[in-house]
Amino acid sequence: MKFHWFHLMPWPYLPEDFPKRYPSVWVDIPPHLYDPVKGHDVYHTYLSQLEFAAECGFDGICVNEHHQNGYGLMPSPNLMAATLARSTHDAKIVVMGNSVALYNPPTRVAEEMAMVDVLSGGRLVAGFPVGTSMDSAFAYGQNPATLREKYRESVELILRAWTAEEPFPFNGKYTKLRYVNPWPRPIQKPHPPVWVPGGGSSIETWEWCATHDFMYASLSYFGYLRAMKSIKSFWETIERLGLEPNPYRAGFLQFVAVADDDAHAEKLYSEAAHYFYNRCLHFPPAYREAPGYTSIASIRGALGSSMSAAMAAQDKTLGWKDFIERGYIVAGSADTVVDRLNHMADEMQIGHLLLLCHFGNMPDETVRYNTQRFAQDVIPRLRHRFDEWEDKWWPADQPAEILARRQAAQAGA
């Protein structure tokens, strides 16, 4: 099993009465709530936390892309990945990812991700999300009726750009280029591993990932208990397509909170959880489902987006007890956390676990405590799960020449 430390980079200064006073945390969040001087410290604190997670031994450190969003301050995850590529050495840089339909032309993504792969010495995991309805349709104005088609065309273009031996013309429906020839080119051959983050519910996305051999990562804020049904449908799709049920084909995002015991966890993490679930997820329901964003097949499958389903069920202001009982947050002593994650692994067969050790407005020292305890007390007890499977969706060893350069630099230091 592999463990990845995921940062959403939320703005930590939303007022307590935010949901009452303002219409939305996303798309049309009031501009004046952002303070760029405080933002300077927020960015540096968050980047240091990602570096700390790498030092603690997490396999990957993850950044992602959101737009006009008070809980996701990374419109460009590649900028963050670039700085992490210089400040870390072993952890893989999981860019989760670039919403490829938003880039014109999408070869911009092929270029920037190649830059990060080269800078990091071949440590990039390339995530290609469709982007949420809020990000892609409302903030970036993409037509939801054609978004998925454009997204898939963009992914095909990027992969061809990375692997082609010669410049080539690309006459797509959404992108027309006479000369596709990105420089630089990625270290990893044929290309960095591709992960596709999703809302955990699109049958077409599962089939598309399976047939393209992409890793599928279900990114839900609502925990493993709620996701079990859709992850089981994912594995049924894999089986139906005659593919091996390799756990590393799938990833899942989970909030975790490690402490001495349940009461200690509540004391440490309750406020941050409230902040995330009751302030950061405040936005109008129509934003979640731009028309066409959810396919007809998914509507017929009664799957909808996991976010919509969960938020429709969110009929009241939730409390710590709800977060725990519903499995939104796996919290408690290391034993409790290990037990619950084992339960998750048994039921869901997830090889790649993406962890939110930071959420909401959690103080820096609490983030580091949570991160360190998870690395020391939880990871070693789950590490060997799924050892019988080969992880084909992970960067290969870095080139010897690059490792030798680093060793020489360290010896000189």
Place this chain on the structure above:
Amino acid sequence: MSPVLSERLVELPRNPEPLVYEGGGGPPLVWFHGLGGVDPADPVLNGLAERFAVSAPLTPGFRDLGELDQIDDIHDLAIYYDDLLNALGVEQAVIAGHSFGAMVAAEVAAHYPRRASQVVLVSPFGLWDDARPVADLFALTAGQMPDLLYMDPSKAPSAPDSPNGQPDIEALVALAQSMTTLAKFMWPIPERGLARRLPRITVPALVVYGAQDRFVPVSYADDFVSALGSASSTLVEGAGHMVTIEAPDQVLSVLNEFLGAPAAA
């Protein structure tokens, strides 16, 4: 008794068979429907069918999103309707529509001016001024839309009952198909360059708004009138964007006056 429109599938080269609602007799009138599709019992359509041979095509995509595979933009849609008029044997007609359909009617008449004998645009959008934004229909749930679209939201057709508290999947699919189709031509701003093309329409045109339209500011009536060659506008009091549902008799009366004296009963 009003004639009732009947459904017909029309053969069309290169495209899935369009569904067209037809009825009445007289000179041809093509009606492009609004946000919700064609209601065969629509009193305005049935009133018009007393004097006109009414053809009301269902927008491709409403029945099956696959119908949009060959239609990338508003120009493709105009060409599609040109083909459909050929298939219907209609050389020239009154080109009319409501709401989204009024934008389509304006686009069809602007792309093919010789097709139109007269043009009727009821609650049209398709023009844009930053100072007077058309409201964002897509930022609303279906349940919130009546407040935007009706002066009196209680006049909105009620949502179908969901049996046993389960969501009605077919109703959700139908809604998703129609809204996705609308988004294809309206997202994120319902303006595709119509202002440049409207002056191509020189035949008499009528612009009608419900005076209490909260979706499209009624001041756009002036923009349509000044861009069209020979147009006038009328506001119908006591109705919002869905003026054909909220005030069908007034709409019919305004349309009949513009279109000429009614045929003898």
